[in-house]
Amino acid sequence: MAIESRLTPLDESRMAPEQRRVLEAILSGPRGNLDGPFLAWIHSPALADHAQRLGAFCRYGTRLETRLTELAILFTASWWQSQAEWQIHEPIAREAGVTEAVIEALRAGQEPAFARDDEALVYRLGQALYTTRRVDAPLYAEAVAAFGEPAVVELVGVLGYYALVAMTLNVFEVRRGTAPLPFAEP
Template sequence: MSRLRPLKPQELNAAQRQLYGQVSGGPRAAGPQRFRLTAGDGSLTGPFNVFLHAPTVGAALSSVGEAIRYGTSLPARLRELAILTVAGHRDSAFERYAHERVGRSVGITEEEMRALRNLDDLDLDDPAEAAAYAFCKQALRKRGVDDAIFAAAAEQLGEQTLVELTALLGYYEGVALLLSVFDVGVPDDPDGVCHAGCDD
């Protein structure tokens, strides 16, 4: 049980309704869905229900998440590798639940996901992915990166993508903290029928 009760659509105030619509009807709900955005009672799952409890801050966080997921130069597979690196670092059940499903859809293998759960070494053929993974692991573990790791990542990714990747790490670490503090786990029926257009 989460420390925050699930907020159902009929009990939301105006600010909460606006944020609810942003999550349930925005980019996250468009196209194929790999994880549940809403529960059977209409409440939002994962961090999105947490966002509703403080809708001004929650809306800003939601917008940052949308920008990172849908508005960056990060290739989809590299993006999901980075998110799952955060999930492994923070042992975040919801982030793992959601983004392993997304990861499979962009070509992350089961062997790679097993390694990501423990931040084990990965034999990545793509030099940009290899540099990004080394960057993410060190940034999360040491709260910074040394010159060699930075230079390799900058060479492979470029400055814009490296800024976007670092922002991704900060955002998903923040989400993992919210999930941990408020004891938010995966949905009770994670493989059940989705209520926001899931294609599973």
């Protein structure tokens, strides 16, 4: 799928060796493309290298079910109104089992009516963190009881990493193809 941005287009003949090394690592990894923030990050190979490894863990390696990871990602995309992040992860979330009703409520910036307690908990934790920049003791205890402490650490990592992704995509106006944008542009 064609990706557009306000960045200077990459010219493989002018890439530094470090850029080529990181590009190869990204293309040979589980993603297999420069979709999303990697189009920007490859302009800073050191950032791209560290971020792509963290991103691979956050997306593919946490203790959370893919459904919950993708819910956290969609929540973040909605919070930041990140067009490309939403376009990339909305079909993945649907395939992972996030319902259409939850997806549409998130896209509209509304609190979903969750049928599953674990999804409501991921949403409440993300909402608390993004709104107050904290998670109070009762919510923290509930999350640890439900997911375990290591998974809560990883969930916070997912929320933080995908906030970085959203900011990157928004600043550099990364767009995927010609599909209608999920969020109104400011």
